[in-house]
Amino acid sequence: MKIKARYTLVIVGCLMAGLLAFTQKAEDPIDKVVASLQQWFDANPQEKVYLHTDKPYYLVGDTIWFKAYVTVGSENQLSAISGALYVDLITEGDSIAKQLKLPITTGMSVGNFVLDDDLTREGNYRIRAYTQWMRNAGADYFYDKTFTIGNSITNSVFAKIDYVYTKSSSKTNIKAILKYTDEKGNPLVSKNVSYQLKESYRILATGGGKTNAAGELSINLPNAKPGELSNSYLMTKVNLSGSETVPKTFPIKTASLQTDVQFFPESGSLINGVKSKVAFKATGTNGLGVAITGVINDSDNKQVAQIDVKHLGMGYFYLTPQAGKSYTATITYPDGASNTVNLPAAVNDGYVLSVLNQQKDSVLVRINTGATKAANTVGLIGQMGGKVYFSMTVPIQNGSAVVSLPTKEIASGILQLTLFSASGSPLNERVVFIQNNDNIDLKINSNKKAYARREKIDIDIDALSGLGKPVGGNFSMSVMSEDAVPSYEANENSIFSHILLSSDIKGYIEKPNYYFFKPSDDTKANLDILMLTQGYRRFNWTDVLSNTSPANTYKADKLINEITGKVVTFDNKPVAGGRVIIINNKTGFTRDTITDKNGRFAFTRLLITNGIDFTVQGANAKGGKRVNTIVDQVTPPVISFNKNIGDVNADIPTLIKTALENSLKQDLEMQKQGKPGRVKELREVRIRAAKPKFGAGAITESQADMVFRPDSRMPCTSLWECLQEANRSRVRFQQLLDTTGECGGPLWIPIFQQKTQYVILIDSVMIQPCYYQSVLINNTEDIAKVVVSCDSYAINAKLLGPLNLSRLNTRIPPPVIAIYTKSGNFRKSSDPSIVHYAPKGYDYVREFYAPKYNIPQNNPAAADLRSTVYWNPRILTGPTGHSKVSYYNSDQTGTYRVTIEGINAEGMLARKVYRYTVQ
Known part of the structure; x- marks a missing residue:
């Protein structure tokens, strides 16, 4: 029998005291949930990173200019948690081309990558940015952007x-x-x-x-x-x-x-007899949405709904499932192919938490129940980033309730609505995107809309609140020639799309800025469909309610660095009262300290720049050096698979055609002036028959039986595991006992063909088993590459070199493993009391050069065809909300695009695009 539901409308107008006021009892389960949630977020504040880059794609030889904004909390305030930002440039092969470590001050940082031809070649790259503290939440929430680098004009293919x-x-x-x-x-x-x-x-x-x-x-x-x-x-x-x-x-x-189609009943499950919205998402083989069509049929082959895509492969339909029936979707793809997919099975008991209507200042929420739950009470909590905006008990009458939630005072972002049982167990979840007028309104003006080449331009910037009041903030500004680098704003990342949306959602979001750069009723409706198909995944309610905070493995870096570690005996017992000395020979820096009862030591208040390394030596209380000195080191995060596969460009020449033509024009102009131009400065990497040589004995890579380079995604935790598990490896390890007692434990010995020991060279020096153990059992962070030679006596001998070969006292050169460290500083007589430590220090940041053409010597005859005309990451608007920026146009003609992004101390975000022409 079909049940016709009758709804009772319940309005909540004020949270201070309302019809659905939260029950004021010490033991109220919803009170406990709110307290547990607050406790969880206090222990686990969530940082976010956004990078404003100067343009959407680049050519080899360009510089990527960026400014980082690091925020925390539901109101996106500038973070004071972390003092260091890590920014990785990742190649198409998922290896790090370059990593920067940058200081964070007042929640912001600036940096740049120079795309020289030694570092990059044509392809799809990623910029990944994170703090050490963010690693506790996982790489899904890092800033991770895919972009294209095209080859320079020296490219002939x-x-x-x-x-x-x-x-x-x-x-x-x-x-x-x-x-x-x-x-x-x-x-x-x-x-x-x-x-x-x-x-x-x-x-x-x-x-x-x-x-x-x-x-x-x-x-x-x-x-x-x-x-x-x-x-x-x-x-x-x-x-x-x-x-x-x-x-x-x-x-x-x-x-x-194949095209993947998934169905998402609103708030979780289909309930028999309850009308539900069912969202769907069709994703093609290229990661992008697919415009499918189709119908929903019940088990009697009766059509009950229709599938029509509303936006980027996403849409929804309504379904009232009936007990005893199942439902299927017959899907038709753009190429005419079709197939049938089963919908999730409906259940008899449960709740449906649905959003009926989202108005300017409120969200109307309906709770429906199955037939067996006609009258009871549930809890409803609405929170964003750990800040609870709503907590209430809701009486269910005649199987339903409707609640109006005021949203005017809620910060823009993802509001998570969760339904709880009377005992405080989570039942359903629905997320809603709140899009309020709480951003900074930027007004950008110039005294005219058309300029001449090399003419000075003054840009006036006024930052206002939604009420029109001046706002002081910190902003970054890029100016690029849109004729040289055509751009599509909907496809881009923006400070709005990342901080408010992408940073809270796992998975790929196609055209993220579409929802923000021209907001309308359609964009808001499509954003709600996105919420139905991807949703919010910042934490697990089970952990929150059990008061189980995840182990925060990674500590937040401070702006001022420290070097810590421990001193232990050869049998791993702590050395208390030991003396530790740290030295940097280049600067003459020396400091010493004493270990505590656990053998721990710390050197604090250090400001370490990149390229500064140290020697750390430990000793026991009597000065004896038969100890192991261990410096704490944090391994870098693995390189996760690229989730933004939809942004990968398989036709780079078409994308960069205009930019390439512009680069060619610039090169020809430079050559006319007798200058070398980029043809000579940037040479495409060409592989010739004579390959580069490396290592002791100068053998080529083709002469080696295996060349191993560490990869952060390899499923191994030590060098010996990596070597044994590498593709086509002929290295096996046996663990042998140390019969002499001098090595302090068992030994890992590399074996060839089950009988012959490899000789190990480290930085071209032959190392005995006692002393190479520390290299084998540690991670591969300091390993540049490993060369293995097995079969050829001649190659083995050449790799060993005459000195090492003579020390072996044999006419038959044994197989060789040659390990090359990044530091190149492994000592001949490896002393375990001495550690060479080369920490990742802060990188030097270049300043953007903006020529001033009112000065004769800065006004050369050669054409200035730069595509990035101006970059300024340090624009401040004070109490008046006003700032003025001046620069000179280049020789590019056409449309110039000015993009300004930023934030203020209260977490209000800003983005504005302004255009003018140069004739």
């Missing part, structure tokens, strides 16, 4: 990749179509191409072929489990002539091996 998907039985086959052209678009015909399909350090497949008349080469990618290829990449080498080859790397841009 342009390439793109397309995919063809075909079905055979139950498998989806992927064919990659690679196309190579020259700089004029002419196909590179009959060129030999070799390739490796790699995932991090693993080689998944190898092969090669010859390009056809269209400059194309087809590669059948191996069948894999869904998602396995999503973060792999194809390394190719195209032979131009003779021994010269040019490398090109392509992303394998597949989020899954």
